[in-house]
Amino acid sequence: MQTRKGQEIEDESMQIIESEIGSHTFNEMEWPIVRRIIHSTADFDFARENKLLFHKDAISNGINALKNGCSIVTDVNGVIGLMNKQNPKDFGNNLICNISDPSLMESAKKAGKTRAQMSMRVAEKEIDGGVVVVGNAPTALLEVMEMVREGLVKPALVVGIPVGFVSAVESKDELSKTDIPFITNIGRKGGSPCASAIINALYKLLRQGIN
Amino acid sequence: MQTRKGQEIEDESMQIIESEIGSHTFNEMEWPIVRRIIHSTADFDFARENKLLFHKDAISNGINALKNGCSIVTDVNGVIGLMNKQNPKDFGNNLICNISDPSLMESAKKAGKTRAQMSMRVAEKEIDGGVVVVGNAPTALLEVMEMVREGLVKPALVVGIPVGFVSAVESKDELSKTDIPFITNIGRKGGSPCASAIINALYKLLRQGIN
Numbered sequence: 001m002q003t004r005k006g007q008e009i010e011d012e013s014m015q016i017i018e019s020e021i022g023s024h025t026f027n028e029m030e031w032p033i034v035r036r037i038i039h040s041t042a043d044f045d046f047a048r049e050n051k052l053l054f055h056k057d058a059i060s061n062g063i064n065a066l067k068n069g070c071s072i073v074t075d076v077n078g079v080i081g082l083m084n085k086q087n088p089k090d091f092g093n094n095l096i097c098n099i100s101d102p103s104l105m106e107s108a109k110k111a112g113k114t115r116a117q118m119s120m121r122v123a124e125k126e127i128d129g130g131v132v133v134v135g136n137a138p139t140a141l142l143e144v145m146e147m148v149r150e151g152l153v154k155p156a157l158v159v160g161i162p163v164g165f166v167s168a169v170e171s172k173d174e175l176s177k178t179d180i181p182f183i184t185n186i187g188r189k190g191g192s193p194c195a196s197a198i199i200n201a202l203y204k205l206l207r208q209g210i211n
Numbered sequence: 212m213q214t215r216k217g218q219e220i221e222d223e224s225m226q227i228i229e230s231e232i233g234s235h236t237f238n239e240m241e242w243p244i245v246r247r248i249i250h251s252t253a254d255f256d257f258a259r260e261n262k263l264l265f266h267k268d269a270i271s272n273g274i275n276a277l278k279n280g281c282s283i284v285t286d287v288n289g290v291i292g293l294m295n296k297q298n299p300k301d302f303g304n305n306l307i308c309n310i311s312d313p314s315l316m317e318s319a320k321k322a323g324k325t326r327a328q329m330s331m332r333v334a335e336k337e338i339d340g341g342v343v344v345v346g347n348a349p350t351a352l353l354e355v356m357e358m359v360r361e362g363l364v365k366p367a368l369v370v371g372i373p374v375g376f377v378s379a380v381e382s383k384d385e386l387s388k389t390d391i392p393f394i395t396n397i398g399r400k401g402g403s404p405c406a407s408a409i410i411n412a413l414y415k416l417l418r419q420g421i422n
Binding site for chain 2: 113166167193
C-alpha cells in the first residue's frame with residue numbers, strides 16, 4: 001500500500017527510466033520486471049552489461065503459481081523485507097525463509113554445507129511447485145538446482161539473482177542453461193532488492209491479468 | 212554468525228575486491244566500510260562514480276553510540292533484514308522501523324506526507340542520540356534533516372544512502388553539506404544492502420576496538 005505521494009514518486013521514477021533506457025530487447029512481459037529492478041537499484045546495467053535472462057515459461061509459470069497460492073521460499077530475510085506484503089496476503093502465498101532458524105547452524109556444520117544451502121534443503125516441500133527466490137547466496141541457488149536434479153522438487157519458478165564475487169556468476173550461468181523456469185542475470189551484480197523487485201513486478205502483472 | 216564455509220567465501224570475496232580496486236582515497240576507517248558495500252553490491256562505482264562521503268566525525272560517533280546501546284532507526288524493514296542480528300543483540304541496540312505500522316498510513320495522509328516521512332517523525336525519541344539509517348526513501352532522509360533543523364533531535368550518526376531517480380541525489384547532496392555526522396554517497400545508487408553493509412562494517416570496527 002502506498003500513499004498518493006508515494007505513488008507519484010514511483011510514477012515519475014518510471015518515466016525517467018523510460019526516457020533514459022533507449023533501445024532494449026525485452027518483450028512486453030519482461031520489460032516491466034527489468035524496469036522495476038532499475039527502479040530499485042538506479043542501475044541501468046541490468047538491461048545491459050548485467051542483463052536479465054528469462055526462461056520462456058518463467059513469467060507465466062510464476063504468475064500462475066502465485067495465483068494458485070504457492071509458497072515463496074527465499075534465501076535471506078532481506079528479500080521478504082523489501083517485498084510488498086499485501087500481495088502474498090491477498091493471494092495466500094506463504095513466505096518462507098529458514099536462514100535464521102537456530103537449528104540450521106548445527107545441521108549445516110554437520111553436513112559441511114553453508115547455512116544457505118541447508119535453508120533450501122529443509123524447505124523441500126515448499127520449493128516443490130513453489131517460487132524460489134535467491135537474492136544473496138549462490139550456494140542456495142546451486143543447492144536448489146541439485147535438488148531438482150535429484151528429482152526431489154519441481155519449482156514453478158526459480159528467481160536466481162545472487163550478488164557477489166564467489167560463485168554468483170557461475171551459479172547464474174548454470175541456472176540459465178537448465179530447463180527450470182528461471183529468471184536470472186549475467187554477471188556479479190544482483191541482490192535482494194533485485195529479487196524482491198522481480199516478485200513485486202510479477203504480482204503487478206498478475207493483478208493486471210497478464211500471464 | 213557464519214559457518215566456516217560462509218566465512219571462507221567472505222574472505223575470498225574481500226581478497227578479490229582488494230586485488231581489483233586499484234587506488235582510492237579512503238582512509239583506514241573508511242575503506243572497510245566502502246569495501247563491505249562493494250562486497251554487498253558487486254559494484255565498484257561506490258568507490259568511484261557513486262563514491263561514499265564521510266563526515267569527519269561520522270565513524271567515531273557512530274561506533275561510540277552503538278557501543279553505548281543507542282537505538283537504530285531505519286526507513287525500511289529491508290535494512291534490518293540484511294543486518295547481522297547478533298551485533299545489536301550484543302550491544303543492546305534497539306532496531307526500529309515504523310514503516311509498516313498500520314496507523315502510519317492514516318496519519319501520513321492527513322499530514323500530506325509520505326509514510327517514510329511519518330515513520331521518522333514518530334521515532335523522534337529514538338533518533339535523538341541514535342543512529343538513523345535511510346536506505347530507500349529520500350523523503351525519510353529529508354525529514355530527519357528537517358527534524359534536526361527544528362532542534363528536535365541530534366542524531367549521533369545519519370547514514371543516508373537512499374537509491375532512486377526522484378530526490379535521492381538531492382537529499383544526499385543536502386546531507387553532505389550539513390554538520391550532522393553523516394555517511395552518504397554521490398548519485399542515484401544506494402539502497403538497503405548498502406545501508407546494512409555500513410552498519411555491519413561499523414560493528415566490525417567496534418569489535419576490533421577501533422574508534
